[in-house]
Amino acid sequence: MAPLEAAAVYVGINILLLIYLSSRVVFMRRSAQVSVGHGGNVDLEIRTRVHGNAAEYIPSMLVALITAAFMGIPVLWIHILGTTFTLGRVIHAFGLSRSVLQARVLGMVLTWLAMIVVAAMLIFHGLTGFAPLHGLSGQSI
Template sequence: MTPLSAAAVYIGINILLLFFLSFRVVGRRRSAKVSLGTGGDADLEIRTRAHANAAEYIPVTMIGLFVMTQFAAPLWVIHAVGGMFTTGRSLHAFGLSTTFLPARALGMVLTWLGMLAAGIGVIWLAVA
């Protein structure tokens, strides 16, 4: 496996996570008959925030992961950053969707660590 193919796996998983979260929002919108906003529906609010939170964090970090591959980051670095971030995003989505706060908190920490590692990695590889 090359660093690029490893990054592609993490990018693909995160795209599927966004799709799944989006699908949950649309399903709840249809059943609650809410076209715009959340209409005061607590479950729709939770689903919307879970999706929006993922949409806020995933794109920029996946771009960072891809850029790292273009600067020849080692495979283990791509797996460390991609794995940490993707695990974090999955845990956060699960925790926020089910109100299981330990998963949400750990997911956010792993998300931030993965994001931080991608940001530092891109800069490090660019100037090294």
């Protein structure tokens, strides 16, 4: 599997996650008969925030993964970063939806960890032209 193909897997999964979280808002809006805002409905407010939080983080990470793939970051690292980030987003959505603080914290730690590592890799590779941790993939760039 090439790095861009690996990135495509995480793009697809995270798009489906956004659609799922959005559909939860849409269905709650219908049942609560609220077209804008949350109308005082706490469950709708939480679902809106869960979707909003995902929508705030997912796009930039997907751009980062695709950029990393194009820049030659090894496929193993695309998988490590994509899995860590996606797992973080799912755990955070669960924790925020159910008010489980530990899940929210773990989800954010995994999210930020993946984003910080990919940001560092992109900056390093952009400045040096060298793919960090190249030897771990078994592939040349």
